[in-house]
Amino acid sequence: MQCSQHRTALLAAGFMWLASLVPQALAQSGYPNRVIRIVAPTAPGGGSSISARLIAEEMSRRAGRQVAVVDNRPGAGTRLGTEIVAKARPDGYTLLISPSTLATNPTGFKSMPYDALRDFEPITQTLFVPNLIVVHPSFPAKSLKAFIAIAKGRPGDILYGSAGYATNPHLTIELLCSMAQIRMTHVAYQGGAPSITAVLAGEVVLTASSSMSLLIPHLQAGRLRALGVTSATRSPALPDLPTIAEAGLPGFEAIQWAGLLAPANTPREIIDKLHKEVVAILSMPEMKAKLAKIGNDVKTSASPEAFAEFIKAETIKWAKVAKTAGIVPK
Template sequence: MRTGRSRRAVLQLAGTAFGAAAGLRVGTDRARAAEYPEHPIRFIVPFAPAGPTDIMARILASNLGGALNGTVVVENRPGAGGNIGIGIAARAEPDGYTLLVTSSAFVVNPGLYTKIPYDPVADFAPIAELGTSPNVILANPTTGLSSIADVVARAKAHPNELNYASPGIGTTPHLAGELLKIVAGVEIVHVPFSGAGPAIQALLGGTTQLAVAALPPAHPHIAAGALKALAMTGARRWFDLADVPTMVELGYADFISDTFQGFLAPAKTPPAIVELLSAKSIEVLKTPRIADQLRNNGFEVIANGPVGMRGRIESEVPKWRDIIAKAGIKPV
């Protein structure tokens, strides 16, 4: 009996100690969040400058820094379809000072590569689902291609003569380009680049005749007349490009493809810091001036918190894996 009571006493003491330690840890996390940030925060963008993720990251960084009474810097770490930068963020110290702003590549890459340097669920703490953009199919005006019908007709008459630029293998623009080839029954050569910025520059310079890209980096060139927008891949026409039809309107049922932007921290980042970053980033996104700025740059603001971001990850990883398999794209 005495031994039993002693054992219960030890267990009760251990439980009390564990509870006290947990309470101390929560208190420490709250205190750390109250002092955060004490030095500059780094946003890892796993793509080249001037692409949609870079545009979103820089708009968010310039405004979130003020909301946090701190400084946020953007660091572009492109390569391997985003895997290099995402891997760097996954291995960063989980202290809230290295964060990831990424695109749909985050959920596409698990189905596209046989090995990636991150687990999209286990290695990250979602902060916010920032926004989404339709992809747009573009032509250099010098080609004389002014519609999807023109592209299909020329591609059928001259298989593999046309080429199209994309931000990289496995990005949603690349998959949209491959889907166009499948549904139209044409052969067009894919030319991958390290991000949307370089892909757009290749189209502007005449290196490629076509490109598929998220709307943000293409929008100013469309508005200036330097590029011709042939079709949007979103569910509806864009508000200030009302003359550009959607692929669905052109008769390609279910041809909808967009690119989302997400905000994440390394796993084990103190929950209080994740909560603070989520609240402040959503506050920034919902500010009318910033929401208008993003919309004018081709983004539809989503502004969902960690639950929304986690849900998108968990639903889209299997979705894109299935699409990649159906498109016959072999993981590399």
């Protein structure tokens, strides 16, 4: 009798557990049934934020109702907004549109409130944008090879600026120094625009920046000279400018990128649905054209796993560059 009652109790508990899963399954199959918040840990206007808004607008257009909004939460070198998503419920209604600081921040900050490789479910990369390496026109080098030759004869003498300590432009130039076996002195500025201004004013000789819209007018006017683009292929915006790899450092590549992620443990069904939807949206010619206008190239991942591997590779790559350059977290 006792065994029978025990079995009955276990069966009842099992049915109750299964019943509790039904609403969750229904909610997931009807996803999204409320508004998705895409957190952008940057100020409005940057490539990652703009791509998020384009994605949110198209998702809403397709659904015939508003299904996604962008919430800009800049601060602490993108750590503020990124932490919000890392600690959000893994239900698919809080997402992160992260720039490449996800992979570079660990090189510059001791205090990291999240683990980029553990606390997120990658969905897809959304875009990439190369840096341009530019110098003041008074500097005698007119090519990368000539610049390297001069720098080798003046170790530590040449000043270069960046958007800030341990930022992508800082690490990009340190990668160049490592591969070219030269040594320059770093000057950190509070953002990319001030570093460009510093080169224009002659405060520093060189900088790296992804702000094509700011740089191209200065290149055309002769106020700056470009030594190369840091992507593996030439930029459509400057098709006659060689890559750094073509100009003298084979294998060189350093890009800035953005991608969409969810909190860790978000159901796989939701991750797959978002991947399929976002890749389809970014494949639209009009989306590529809109992002190209601000110097960004669409780049999507074949799968969430492929994006996860890319983030891991970028994190390892920049950690090695930082170690070689003596960049330590502050």
